[in-house]
Amino acid sequence: MPVRRLFALLSCALLALFALTVTDAAAEPRAAAGDVVTARSVNAPGFFYARTWIITYRSTSTTGQPITVSGTVIVPFGANANTPVIGYAPGTHGLGDQCAPSVHLEAGDETEGLLIHQYATRGYAVAVTDYEGVGTPGPHTYMAGRSEGAATLDIVRAALRLPGTGLSTGAKVAIVGYSQGGHGAGWAAQLAPTYAPELNIRAYAVGAPPANLKTVADHNDGGDNAGLVFAAGYGIDVTYPELDMTPYLNETGRAVLADLSDDCTEELQSDKYAGHSLSEYTTEDVLARPEWRARVDAQNLGATAPRAPVLLYHSNNDEILPVEVSVNLRAAWCAGGANVTFMRTNTGPHFVTAALMSPTATSWVADRLGGNVPTGNC
Incomplete structure (x- = not known):
């Protein structure tokens, strides 16, 4: 075969291979917020009634960049398409990777473990974010509201996409959190209509948020x-x-x-x-x-009113986060047309209130997931 003919045939073959490669690359789905990156089944002490995974998943930073976040998904045995999902935004754990809630849940010494049990023992799946930079490479963007809110919404998405859970993408959802978690839950409430409109969110429980x-x-x-x-x-x-x-x-x-x-x-x-x-x-x-x-x-809450009912609660005696920030947040959200139930309590210091109010918050969320719409007290 003439060299020129051989060269032409090889060129055609290479072009065809290149075309197939480009087609395959174009057909490959691009990673989306809420996609599961990795998942590892673990035995989390105390959660004997559930399957537990530590996962990494795709989310979005405050400045709009794609990031990978870690977290924990807890699914009680027997979960099905009707099982609600709780997006759990944890309070301050720190800045280092060793501080991550997922690390402590796997070790059995998570400080918010009992608060998480309040939801999981009712039969709800619970998806607990670690937030950006805690448990994954990079610094923790502590108090960056959009990142906290997106990470909380996206771990719910990830839980619904995680194989083997039995959960439905149309499951009822509630977003909850206290302290930094209240900030994260509040930001999730403000972002959800545009960032995660497909989620069937029925309620938000926002405890003692650092709203200003x-x-x-x-x-x-x-x-x-x-x-x-x-x-x-x-x-x-x-x-x-x-x-x-x-x-x-x-x-x-x-x-x-x-x-x-x-x-x-x-x-x-x-x-x-x-x-x-x-x-x-x-x-x-x-x-x-x-x-x-x-x-x-720019991290303050109040500019956008949540579309699902909100329980906002804060102790008058909170020594870390002054109650006035929630008083002002209630006014802002109510002015925007939100359905807010505000509980200004006399439950003592910051961390005591988290424990004392947990059963009340959990029951309020359960009522919303059950279909009852609160009148609120705006």
Whole structure:
């Protein structure tokens, strides 16, 4: 065969192979928010009545970038197409991967385990997010609202897509959370109509949310929980590429920033930070800078009214998150036409209220999943 003829045949074959490759690549589905990336069945101590998976799944960052988040899916035995799903946004666990709720659920020492049992023992599937950067590569974008809300909605999507659960994509859904989890649940409520409109969400339970970060920062700066203020500053800093806290830190501040980046809650609330003020670590008031104030304010709740009924609850005696942030959030959501049931309680300190109000919140959610629509108290 002439060399020219052989070359022509080889060229045609290569072109055909290239065309097939391009066609196959185009036909391959693009990863979507809520898609399961990995799933590992585990024996979670205490959840003897359920199957439990630790998963990673696709979600979206505050700045709109695709990210991978980890979390836990708990499905009671006997679950079926009628089983409701709870999207559970956990409270502050810390900034390091070792702090992740999924790590503690697998180890059997999860601090919110009993709160999660409140839902799972009713026969509901529970999907618990770890949030962006906790349990997966990259820093934790602590207090970045859109990321928290998206991660919470997307783990519900992931639970509904996870093989072997028996769950239905049309399952009734409720989104719940307390403290940071209240922030995440609140943001999920605001994002859901446009970000996850296909989810059949019937209720939101939003407990003691840090609905206004500047108010919370002013309340805690120099106090026992100052570490949470520093952690939030770190979280906002790593969320937005245009922000950089480093030029405004003194030597002590740079050391603190490096130290807290992998701290869990126990360390953030320890004497290491308690009693210290942000001014001790900075060369100027960072939160007064326009670019910082704009990004901090962008995490506040209230701009968009949820479309499903909301239980909003907060203790008058909350020492970490002042009740006024929920008072103002209620007014904003009610003004937007939301169906809000506000419970302003006398249940003591922050963490005590989480435990005392858990049965009430769980029962309220169960009523909504049962089809009862509350009148609210706007």
